[in-house]
Structure formats: structure tokens, C-alpha cells
Amino acid sequence: MIDNILSFTNLSKTISSVSNQIIFSKIAGTVPAGEKIVFVGPSGQGKSTLLRILGLLDEADSGEMLLLGKPLHEWNPQAWRMNVCYVSQTPVMLEGSIEDNLRTVSRLHHTEYDPAYAAHLMSSVGLGDMGLSKEASTLSGGEKQRVALVRSLLLRPKLLLLDEITSSLDDVSKYAVERLITDINRQEGTGYAWISHDRDQAARIGERVWSLSNGTLSEGGISCL
Numbered sequence: 001m002i003d004n005i006l007s008f009t010n011l012s013k014t015i016s017s018v019s020n021q022i023i024f025s026k027i028a029g030t031v032p033a034g035e036k037i038v039f040v041g042p043s044g045q046g047k048s049t050l051l052r053i054l055g056l057l058d059e060a061d062s063g064e065m066l067l068l069g070k071p072l073h074e075w076n077p078q079a080w081r082m083n084v085c086y087v088s089q090t091p092v093m094l095e096g097s098i099e100d101n102l103r104t105v106s107r108l109h110h111t112e113y114d115p116a117y118a119a120h121l122m123s124s125v126g127l128g129d130m131g132l133s134k135e136a137s138t139l140s141g142g143e144k145q146r147v148a149l150v151r152s153l154l155l156r157p158k159l160l161l162l163d164e165i166t167s168s169l170d171d172v173s174k175y176a177v178e179r180l181i182t183d184i185n186r187q188e189g190t191g192y193a194w195i196s197h198d199r200d201q202a203a204r205i206g207e208r209v210w211s212l213s214n215g216t217l218s219e220g221g222i223s224c225l
């Protein structure tokens with residue numbers, strides 16, 4: 001039985017183009033199976049950078065990462081990305097319709113597209129009435145955020161890395177997204193690390209807190225908020 005979905009040690013990241021600015025140095029953390037982590041900290045401290053590294057969309061300068069007990073170098077990157085999905089605050093829509101966008105992840109990862117699950121997820125995030133044939137590039141920022149989330153959830157990942165994914169949403173849609181993700185966590189054991197600058201949201205969604213400040217990652221209970 002593997003207790004941690006993901007763990008990392010000694011992770012360091014420097015931005016070389018900006019006079020070797022160190023973003024963080026030798027940080028470590030673990031995500032136990034099914035964990036609900038809220039990720040907080042002042043702006044510009046490297047939260048997005050860390051999640052992008054953990055989701056293999058950016059590279060650390062040094063350090064080790066293990067997924068399901070296996071080190072990164074033993075993973076095919078595509079298989080890693082299927083288990084650990086990073087969802088951006090400013091998602092990029094692929095060319096074509098909403099349905100094209102939803103189907104693309106299945107095509108890339110050679111998994112079967114499940115239209116009933118796609119419909120359930122779209123309706124759960126308040127987009128049930130939106131025709132899937134609508135051109136994705138014409139969607140609003142908040143609609144794109146939710147389609148991008150659905151696109152990732154269709155992979156049924158073990159871990160979600162959520163980067164302020166409700167920043168463009170009204171309260172009704174925001175609560176719907178929180179409910180969907182906490183339901184999936186409860187029903188399927190999908191863990192998450194969710195960046196949020198909203199203290200009320202952090203208290204609703206988090207069980208454990210990561211805080212990144214001055215290049216150091218600290219972990220604690222929700223009472224640290």
C-alpha cells in the first residue's frame with residue numbers, strides 16, 4: 001500500500017533570465033493519498049512555479065520527485081501527466097469546439113472518451129446548458145476555466161494541481177466547482193493541492209495547508225490560516 005501519491009525533496013528553482021533569482025531552494029513536501037491541500041502565500045513567491053514543476057510543465061533545477069513511489073526518471077512523462085493534472089488560472093483552449101477540447105485529452109492519452117461523464121462534469125460546473133459544439137475560443141474567461149477543469153477531470157487523475165481555478169467565477173459557479181472537486185475527492189480519493197488567495201475558500205476546501213514564503217515551503221493544519 002502506497003501512502004503518498006506524490007513526494008518531493010530538495011527541489012530548487014532559479015529564474016536564470018532575472019539575475020539568477022532564487023524562487024525556492026531545497027524544498028520538500030508530500031501529498032498523502034486523498035489529501036486536500038490548500039496552497040497559500042504572498043503573490044510572486046513561486047506557488048504556480050512549484051505546481052507547474054510537479055505537473056511536469058516546468059523543470060526544477062535540482063531535486064527528486066516520486067509519484068506512487070516511483071522516481072520521475074522511471075516514468076513516461078505522459079503517464080505522469082495523466083495521474084497528476086495541472087489546471088491553470090488562465091487556461092488555453094485548443095482549436096475547435098468545446099467537445100473537440102474535451103475529446104483531445106482522451107486522444108492524447110489513449111483513453112476512451114466518456115460522453116456521459118463529460119455531460120455530468122459540465123453540468124456540475126454550471127455549463128450543462130452550453131452546447132458542446134460552441135467554438136471554445138469564443139468562451140468567456142470563467143467558462144474557459146471550467147471547460148479546462150472538466151478537460152482535466154475526464155482523465156480521472158490521482159492528483160489535481162489547481163491554480164486559482166475559480167478566480168474568474170461568480171459565487172454560484174465558484175461553489176459549484178468547490179462542491180464537484182470535494183465530491184470527487186470523497187468518492188474517488190482524488191487528492192489536490194489548490195492555490196487560493198481567498199481565506200474563506202481556503203477554509204472550505206483545505207484540510208492541510210502549504211505555505212510558500214521567502215523560498216521556504218511550510219506545512220501545517222488548517223488552523224494555520
Ligand SMILES: Nc1ncnc2c1ncn2[C@@H]1O[C@H](COP(=O)(O)OP(=O)(O)OP(=O)(O)O)[C@@H](O)[C@H]1O
Nearest residue numbers: 015017018023041042043044045046047048049050
Ligand atoms: N518563465 C518565467 N520567467 C521569468 N520569471 C518567471 C517565470 N515564471 C515565474 N517567474 C517569476 O517567478 C516568481 C514566482 O512566480 P509564480 O507565478 O510562481 O508565483 P505565485 O506565488 O504563484 O504568484 P501569484 O500568487 O501572484 O500567482 C515571480 O517573481 C515571477 O515573476
